[in-house]
Amino acid sequence: MTFTPNQAPRPTRRFFLQAGLAVPALGYLPAARAASPNGKFRTAHIGVGGMGGADLNSIASHAQVEVAALCDVDSDRLAAAGAKHTGARRFKDYREMLSELGDQVDGVVVSTPDHTHAPAAMTAMLQGKPVYCQKPLTHEVFEARQLRTVAKDKGLVTQMGIQVHSSAPYRRAVQMIQTGVIGPVSQVFAWSNKNWGYDGGPLTNFQSPPASLDWDLWLGTAAEREFVPSAYHPGNWRKMIDFGTGTLGDMGVHIFDTPYAALELTAPRWAMTTSRPPTHVGHPERNVVRYEFPGTKHTTDKLIWTWYDGNWAPPELDLDLPRDWGISSLQLPGQGALFVGEGGLMLLPHVGEPVLMPETKFSGAARPEVANGNHYHEWVDACRGEGKTSAGFDYAGPLTEALLLGVVANRFPDQRLMWDADDLRVTNLAAANELLRSTYREGFAVAGL
């Protein structure tokens, strides 16, 4: 396989916002928050079925939280969540909810399908609200850059929903890598045996949406189309290019998080996917994505990251390990990451304790004591002025941009996409730049996106 860039660089316009020019005025003003009468932190939740239900429970478990409002485009799901939070106002359109409640809300939780993360989060942020947003931060690279920029410009407390980021095993793995236990890391392999892809052709089984679902609002910013049962709502939208980000965006963001944080990676130099030819309908069911990152103080002069997904993962890894390590085979879990250092290996199952290899070499290695954090409460506390979040959009933005570059790359199999993060553009394949952002449907425009 060769990695030759196949097209000459072509300049594209700079998308991203300059400091101080963050958002054109569109009638949204940062809301001066009226203190809640009981001193509680009042939350509004967008998407309350599926993971949104779990997010709602976890946020509501904070003693200082009052669930003020619930929003879902599926009335059955809204009713189920509402039955548990009887004091909360109910809405089906988040724009109406945020506009009507204004300063009666202190923070917003976004747990919708991926394509609605950015429009919902940005709408809240433009009103000056702190946001907890599910992963991956956005559906598109451009959106990730914009959320991060606006959060920074407005000084908002943010957190991306990668709750395992705060778990003791992942925190321990970060510390161990950063103390140099396996030496400079040259490669990371990561994989998920989940299959959030769809290799079939265009969908044709059109039917009326269920009575409980407002299909137009579910589509939101995406182009209009007819409803197909079991293809989109709930959950399966992940497989479709217009709504989800495939297994790489879905699971990769969890599994890549620890290497990204531990190695203090920045923007990749390039990404390249090996997968079937694009169908323009679904994400590939089987993907290999390779990235090169510039070296950091925890790596060799560059870091190669290779991702495998689909039912065939974990793959046989072709590793050239020193003979005296005595490692002849590796037992890999269904999902996880393997750090390859100059002095050893670290296997990080998803989700589990880091394992150092060769075992004989590391039998006495120190394992730092770290506490399990509560990722959700960390956000609430930070919003209330106590501590900081660990996966704010300053961190989640670049992590998501890197992952989404791989998602774009799977539309151009076997082509290395050379990446200029400063200019937010692929320098050698103009067609790839067209996929960094999409046009929002008329009536769903959001300032800054």
Ligand SMILES: NC(=O)c1ccc[n+]([C@@H]2O[C@H](COP(=O)([O-])OP(=O)(O)OC[C@H]3O[C@@H](n4cnc5c(N)ncnc54)[C@H](O)[C@@H]3O)[C@@H](O)[C@H]2O)c1
């Ligand atoms: N952090 C994790 O471990 C984890 C696990 C699962 C899912 N997720 C993330 O959570 C998000 C939701 O995934 P899911 O599996 O729950 O999907 P889902 O389709 O099961 O649920 C999405 C919910 O959002 C509602 N919704 C859709 N569009 C909406 C809109 N415009 N306004 C209000 N509500 C809307 C749906 O009706 C539904 O209740 C995704 O971003 C996914 O990546 C994260």
